[in-house]
Each structure stands twice: as C-alpha cells, then as structure tokens.
Amino acid sequence: MKRMTRRQVLDLYFLDARHKLIEIAAFLDRVGRASGREDFRARAFRRALRELNGRGNDRARRVLLAFSDLTTEPIPKATATGACGAAGGGG
Amino acid sequence: MEYIEPHAHMVSRVTDDYERLALAGCVAVCEPAFWAGFDRGGPEGFHDYFRQLTEHEPKRAARFGLRHFCWLCLNPKEAEDLTLAAEVLALIPQFLERPNVLGIGEIGLNKNSRNELRVLEMHVDLAARHNQLILVHTPHLEDKLKGTRLILDVLKNDRRIRPERVIIDHVEEHTVKLVLDRGHWAGMTLYPETKCSPARAIDILETFGTERLWLNSACDWGVSDPLAVPKAALEMRRRGHRLADIERVLYHNPRRFLSQCPKFRLSAP
Numbered sequence: 001m002k003r004m005t006r007r008q009v010l011d012l013y014f015l016d017a018r019h020k021l022i023e024i025a026a027f028l029d030r031v032g033r034a035s036g037r038e039d040f041r042a043r044a045f046r047r048a049l050r051e052l053n054g055r056g057n058d059r060a061r062r063v064l065l066a067f068s069d070l071t072t073e074p075i076p077k078a079t080a081t082g083a084c085g086a087a088g089g090g091g
Numbered sequence: 092m093e094y095i096e097p098h099a100h101m102v103s104r105v106t107d108d109y110e111r112l113a114l115a116g117c118v119a120v121c122e123p124a125f126w127a128g129f130d131r132g133g134p135e136g137f138h139d140y141f142r143q144l145t146e147h148e149p150k151r152a153a154r155f156g157l158r159h160f161c162w163l164c165l166n167p168k169e170a171e172d173l174t175l176a177a178e179v180l181a182l183i184p185q186f187l188e189r190p191n192v193l194g195i196g197e198i199g200l201n202k203n204s205r206n207e208l209r210v211l212e213m214h215v216d217l218a219a220r221h222n223q224l225i226l227v228h229t230p231h232l233e234d235k236l237k238g239t240r241l242i243l244d245v246l247k248n249d250r251r252i253r254p255e256r257v258i259i260d261h262v263e264e265h266t267v268k269l270v271l272d273r274g275h276w277a278g279m280t281l282y283p284e285t286k287c288s289p290a291r292a293i294d295i296l297e298t299f300g301t302e303r304l305w306l307n308s309a310c311d312w313g314v315s316d317p318l319a320v321p322k323a324a325l326e327m328r329r330r331g332h333r334l335a336d337i338e339r340v341l342y343h344n345p346r347r348f349l350s351q352c353p354k355f356r357l358s359a360p
C-alpha cells in the first residue's frame with residue numbers, strides 16, 4: 001500500500017495529535033495537583049511516556065509493551081476485576 | 092462500496108443498526124458468541140443464545156438484505172467454571188450443521204488463567220474434531236500480549252490445526268507480527284479507547300501489508316460503533332488509498348478467509 005508524504009501526514013493528523021498531547025499534559029497536571037498517593041498506573045504511564053522519545057518508528061508498539069503484563073505463566077484463577085490498562089495492579 | 096462486517100454482536104444492537112449497516116454497504120455480518128455483560132445462569136442460557144444466533148438473528152438481518160453468520164462457543168470470560176464449560180461444549184455439536192454457523196469462536200483468553208487455558212484447549216479440540224474454522228478473542232489491555240502468546244502456543248501444540256484456518260482478533264501494534272508470523276489471519280478491532288482507532292489500524296495495514304488482515308467493529312452492548320468499518324474506509328480514502336486496496340481489506344479479505352467454510356455464501360440461499 002502506498003504511504004503518504006510527511007507533509008500529507010502533518011496536514012491530516014497534526015492538529016489531532018497536538019490536541020491529544022495537550023490532553024496528556026493536562027492529565028499529568030491534574031494528577032500532580034491531586035492529593036493522595038499515586039499507584040502503579042501512574043508509574044506505568046510515565047514509563048510509557050519515555051517511549052515517545054525513541055528513534056524507531058515503533059513507538060506505539062513500545063508504549064503498548066510498557067503497559068503490558070510481561071509474565072508468561074497463566075495465573076491460578078481469573079479475578080473478578082477486569083483489565084485496567086496497566087500491569088502491576090496485582091489483580 | 093460493498094463490505095463485510097466480520098465481527099459484530101448484533102444480539103446487543105437494535106434493528107435500526109441492521110438498517111444502518113445495509114445503508115453503509117454492508118452485505119454480510121458475522122457474529123461470534125460472546126459474554127452477555129453478565130454471567131449466564133447455566134447451560135440452558137447458552138442453548139437459548141445459540142438458538143438466537145442461528146434462528147432469530149438471520150431473520151432480523153434478512154429484512155435488510157443482509158446475510159447473517161455466526162460462531163459458537165463458551166466465551167473466555169465464563170470459562171473459569173470447568174463444569175459449566177464441559178456442559179456448554181457438549182451442546183455445540185448439535186448446532187454446527189446449521190446453515191449460518193461458520194465455526195468455533197470467539198474463544199481465547201480473558202485474564203490468562205489456568206482454567207481459561209484449559210477451556211481454550213477443549214474448544215480447539217472440538218474445532219479440530221469437527222473440522223471447524225476458529226475465531227480467537229485476545230485479552231484486553233495489559234493482558235493482551237501475554238494472552239496472545241499463550242493462545243499461539245495452544246494452537247501450535249495441536250498438530251491438527253492449520254494456521255490459515257484460524258483468525259486471531261483484536262491485534263494491536265505489539266501483537267500483530269506474532270500472529271502473522273505463525274501463519275494465522277489477524278483481525279483489527281475498531282473500538283473506542285480499548286482497541287484500535289481507524290488511523291492506527293491503517294498504519295498497521297501500511298506496515299504489515301493487506302495479505303491476511305481484516306477490520307471489524309466488534310460492536311456490542313458497550314459504547315461502540317456499528318459503522319466503524321465504513322468510517323475506516325473513509326479514513327483510507329482521506330489518506331489517498333485506492334478503492335481496490337480498500338475493497339481488498341474490507342470485502343475480499345474477510346470473504347477469502349470465511350469462504351474456507353463452504354456455508355459462507357454472499358448470495359441469498
């Protein structure tokens with residue numbers, strides 16, 4: 001399949017990506033201003049953010065890996081709670 | 092443009108959605124068996140559900156000229172109870188000869204537990220014994236990568252399974268290559284927040300090619316969009332993709348995979 005030029009990508013997606021980036025910045029500010037302790041989700045989020053500065057064009061894959069459960073053994077029993085988006089919650 | 096919706100849970104949608112699908116160019120909708128949003132009380136609940144999928148939904152779809160096909164199984168979210176699983180699996184063979192049944196699905200894993208894995212193996216065995224196609228659901232979010240690897244191992248360990256007769260659904264950037272490298276088909280689901288956006292799905296098509304990939308909406312009882320597939324077609328047009336390439340992904344690919352089941356016909360019976 002043919003790919004767009006960089007100019008075409010920017011024309012189509014720049015404003016949308018800019019909007020999403022500002023939303024992320026505001027989310028981090030909101031977390032920062034809030035009271036109480038952070039949990040594993042905030043830590044996973046910061047880990048994933050670091051992947052945005054990588055050089056390869058597989059940032060989406062690496063962000064997904066940063067949120068993933070990297071263990072390999074099945075768990076003894078399915079928990080009642082569903083997936084929450086970040087590994088390390090213990091459930 | 093005509094297209095096929097290869098994964099939609101129409102029992103959870105209103106009849107207007109069938110009309111909207113038809114208006115958007117959809118010619119066939121395929122419905123894997125899944126979780127109702129609550130745990131069913133027992134095997135009788137599944138028996139009724141399989142009747143709904145094989146008797147009632149095809150009639151609702153036919154009102155708008157749409158073909159309706161389905162897949163049968165006990166979904167992974169209800170697979171922790173091995174007794175229930177055995178009872179439901181015993182019900183399935185009596186439905187397999189029905190004219191709109193394409194195979195066993197959507198089986199797979201949810202939380203990657205031992206019992207889920209055991210029930211997955213039971214389903215794979217059922218599919219192999221009855222020579223059925225397989226549609227696999229991969230877990231959500233942080234559980235997807237681990238679940239995909241476990242699922243791929245189960246499929247590889249059963250020598251009777253031919254990889255090209257299995258579609259692994261809900262792939263994302265971190266799992267698509269694992270699936271394609273094993274010779275399976277891969278489905279990308281356009282679902283808000285937890286799965287792929289149209290833009291990301293098209294990125295994956297541009298990166299991995301269109302040979303063994305399809306797109307679906309997986310619309311169900313959650314916040315989801317039955318028109319996600321034609322909207323992705325529009326996004327492909329915006330990127331300048333040729334109509335022939337769009338048709339290959341949205342019509343010819345699902346047709347190619349699903350036609351491995353002789354019952355998959357797009358003309359009226």
Ligand SMILES: [Zn+2]
Pocket residue numbers: 098100123125197228309
């Ligand atoms: Zn589904």
